[in-house]
Amino acid sequence: MSENPTRSIEPSYLKYKGRYGGIFAWIFSTDHKRIGLLYLWSIMTFFIVGAILGLLMKMELISPGKNIMGPQTYNGFFTLHGIIMIFLIVIPGLPAVFGNFFLPIMIGAKDVAFPRLNLTSWWLYMFGALVVLTSQFTGGGPPDTGWTFYAPYSFQTPTNMLPAVTGAFILGFSSILTGLNFIVTIHRMRAPGMGWFKMPLFPWSLYATGWIQLIATPIVGVTLLMIIAERTLNIGFFDPSLGGDPILYQHLFWIYSHPAVYIMILPAMGAISEIIPTFARKTIFGYKAIIASTVAIAFVGYFVWGHHMFTSGMSGVALYTFSILTFLVAIPSAIKVFNWVSTMHKASINLQTPFYWAVSFIFVFMIGGFSGLVLGALATNVHLHDTHFVVAHFHFIVFGGTGFAFLGAMHYWFPKVFGRKYDAGWANIGWLTFFIGFITLYGPMFYLGIAGMPRRYYDYVEVFHGGNIISSFGSIILIAGIAIVITNLVKSAISGEKADQNPWGGITLEWKVPSPPPLENFDEIPHVTRGPYDYS
Amino acid sequence: MENNGKHHIVPYKTHITVLLGLIILTALSVAVTSIELGPLTVTVALLLATAKALLVLIYFMHLRFDNIIYSIMVAFVMFSIISIIVITFLDYLFR
Numbered sequence: 001m002s003e004n005p006t007r008s009i010e011p012s013y014l015k016y017k018g019r020y021g022g023i024f025a026w027i028f029s030t031d032h033k034r035i036g037l038l039y040l041w042s043i044m045t046f047f048i049v050g051a052i053l054g055l056l057m058k059m060e061l062i063s064p065g066k067n068i069m070g071p072q073t074y075n076g077f078f079t080l081h082g083i084i085m086i087f088l089i090v091i092p093g094l095p096a097v098f099g100n101f102f103l104p105i106m107i108g109a110k111d112v113a114f115p116r117l118n119l120t121s122w123w124l125y126m127f128g129a130l131v132v133l134t135s136q137f138t139g140g141g142p143p144d145t146g147w148t149f150y151a152p153y154s155f156q157t158p159t160n161m162l163p164a165v166t167g168a169f170i171l172g173f174s175s176i177l178t179g180l181n182f183i184v185t186i187h188r189m190r191a192p193g194m195g196w197f198k199m200p201l202f203p204w205s206l207y208a209t210g211w212i213q214l215i216a217t218p219i220v221g222v223t224l225l226m227i228i229a230e231r232t233l234n235i236g237f238f239d240p241s242l243g244g245d246p247i248l249y250q251h252l253f254w255i256y257s258h259p260a261v262y263i264m265i266l267p268a269m270g271a272i273s274e275i276i277p278t279f280a281r282k283t284i285f286g287y288k289a290i291i292a293s294t295v296a297i298a299f300v301g302y303f304v305w306g307h308h309m310f311t312s313g314m315s316g317v318a319l320y321t322f323s324i325l326t327f328l329v330a331i332p333s334a335i336k337v338f339n340w341v342s343t344m345h346k347a348s349i350n351l352q353t354p355f356y357w358a359v360s361f362i363f364v365f366m367i368g369g370f371s372g373l374v375l376g377a378l379a380t381n382v383h384l385h386d387t388h389f390v391v392a393h394f395h396f397i398v399f400g401g402t403g404f405a406f407l408g409a410m411h412y413w414f415p416k417v418f419g420r421k422y423d424a425g426w427a428n429i430g431w432l433t434f435f436i437g438f439i440t441l442y443g444p445m446f447y448l449g450i451a452g453m454p455r456r457y458y459d460y461v462e463v464f465h466g467g468n469i470i471s472s473f474g475s476i477i478l479i480a481g482i483a484i485v486i487t488n489l490v491k492s493a494i495s496g497e498k499a500d501q502n503p504w505g506g507i508t509l510e511w512k513v514p515s516p517p518p519l520e521n522f523d524e525i526p527h528v529t530r531g532p533y534d535y536s
Numbered sequence: 537m538e539n540n541g542k543h544h545i546v547p548y549k550t551h552i553t554v555l556l557g558l559i560i561l562t563a564l565s566v567a568v569t570s571i572e573l574g575p576l577t578v579t580v581a582l583l584l585a586t587a588k589a590l591l592v593l594i595y596f597m598h599l600r601f602d603n604i605i606y607s608i609m610v611a612f613v614m615f616s617i618i619s620i621i622v623i624t625f626l627d628y629l630f631r
């Protein structure tokens with residue numbers, strides 16, 4: 001893409017000495033790459049906690065009756081598991097880690113537009129996380145509403161809701177500021193010659209995501225404030241006895257939380273759109289179609305939130321509208337899948353771990369997407385609402401989609417981030433274990449849901465035992481896979497073999513800077529003349 | 537702000553006119569609550585609030601003197617929010 005690859009003799013961003021030393025060189029750094037790694041470590045820590053909570057829940061469900069925890073503990077566990085996984089991991093997820101690290105490099109900039117605001121976002125993120133977690137140890141005990149904080153229960157439960165909701169509110173600001181920062185960076189800081197249609201697809205996905213973060217997040221912020229007001233001042237927004245409407249809460253919550261799914265999945269799709277052409281060694285099929293579908297998903301995604309409320313007692317007109325709109329949003333997602341598959345068609349593919357993650361992403365994302373259509377249809381939704389089918393569906397999308405893409409991106413950009421190679425043998429074993437565990441854990445939940453097993457119960461009747469044994473067994477395999485992947489990456493980051501500037505033969509700008517990149521990425525801002533995936 | 541590298545200076549008179557407009561609209565939105573409008577209550581309240589927000593955006597926040605792209609962005613955001621509200625009312629009006 002650039003005609004003048006830059007070679008630097010400056011120290012890498014990992015090594016250079018700034019104003020502060022030790023840990024302060026990181027937590028006060030405004031360098032987008034260090035901030036990206038701050039997010040990576042924070043997210044990894046929270047993820048391990050969330051995954052252990054998930055594992056413990058599966059151990060409780062391995063047989064009927066009480067095994068290791070009672071109902072109240074179980075309710076607390078799935079609430080905390082949801083809050084951590086959604087608000088602390090998948091929503092910041094790819095934008096905060098890889099967006100921060102690679103957006104400026106991929107568009108040929110030295111940093112994001114507002115580096116200090118960027119650091120503020122991380123501090124807000126940590127502060128919000130801290131406030132959320134205090135809810136576990138103070139007041140009336142861990143919140144038990146689920147991560148959705150549904151009214152009227154969320155203003156009636158004696159458990160400690162206020163810190164959880166306040167923390168989620170603070171986390172929202174972190175997300176808004178990151179989105180704003182990226183939008184401005186993309187508008188103002190692209191390298192000379194990089195027109196909108198010479199921009200790689202990962203920055204494009206971050207652009208669409210930025211708009212969702214910016215427009216949708218304030219709505220959940222206001223909604224969470226309304227819960228606080230309801231609990232402390234008895235205003236009556238949602239309490240029917242005071243003239244309020246509990247369904248209004250569901251509207252407001254999902255107006256944000258459905259688009260939030262696209263905050264998670266769009267950057268994931270962006271990362272996949274980077275990985276596939278690099279390993280297929282040819283230009284991406286339908287570059288503009290992918291951009292159009294990204295923007296279409298971001299836009300249509302605002303208008304489908306009601307599909308979470310089909311059994312809430314909404315009006316018939318609203319039901320039909322939301323169902324049709326939900327089916328519409330499947331079209332751009334399918335366009336992307338066709339484009340990825342067409343990119344691989346007749347390519348001589350370089351089979352490496354990131355590619356395995358990318359193709360398994362497509363596989364699990366398709367299962368998640370199609371089961372989403374089952375839930376988006378009004379009639380089947382009534383049967384499946386609040387069953388394990390829903391749990392299976394959103395884990396295939398949120399964990400399967402975002403998680404597989406995150407780990408694919410992690411392996412893909414690993415040599416660039418740390419300047420070292422991961423151990424390919426263990427990486428492949430880790431991927432395979434993870435994949436088998438994932439399918440074994442969440443696959444049976446489709447069956448259990450269709451058979452009628454409700455979600456969010458610590459106990460079940462004997463008929464559901466078989467499926468649950470398989471599922472719980474899968475959770476152990478999955479945890480083993482996660483352990484292999486994380487151990488391998490951490491070990492390789494510390495003592496792996498040194499990596500070249502461009503180990504995969506990629507042609508986007510991040511492969512034209514040293515591994516790891518120097519403080520300001522480029523000695524000289526590159527001049528872009530060719531398209532991002534022009535392998536000719 | 538960076539628009540052609542020059543700052544636009546708005547005369548005090550404009551500021552005061554806009555301020556008066558905002559005060560009148562506030563008074564109006566309080567006054568209108570005494571009339572029973574049924575389902576239109578929310579519509580009227582939102583329309584008045586939108587008018588006030590637009591005045592602030594256009595004059596106080598200099599949208600009028602800035603590059604057209606910012607106005608397009610604001611219009612796009614407003615359109616999205618209006619669509620969201622309209623769709624929400626597909627529930628409330630037909631329940």
Ligand SMILES: [Cu+2]
Nearest residue numbers: 258305307308
């Ligand atoms: Cu949804």
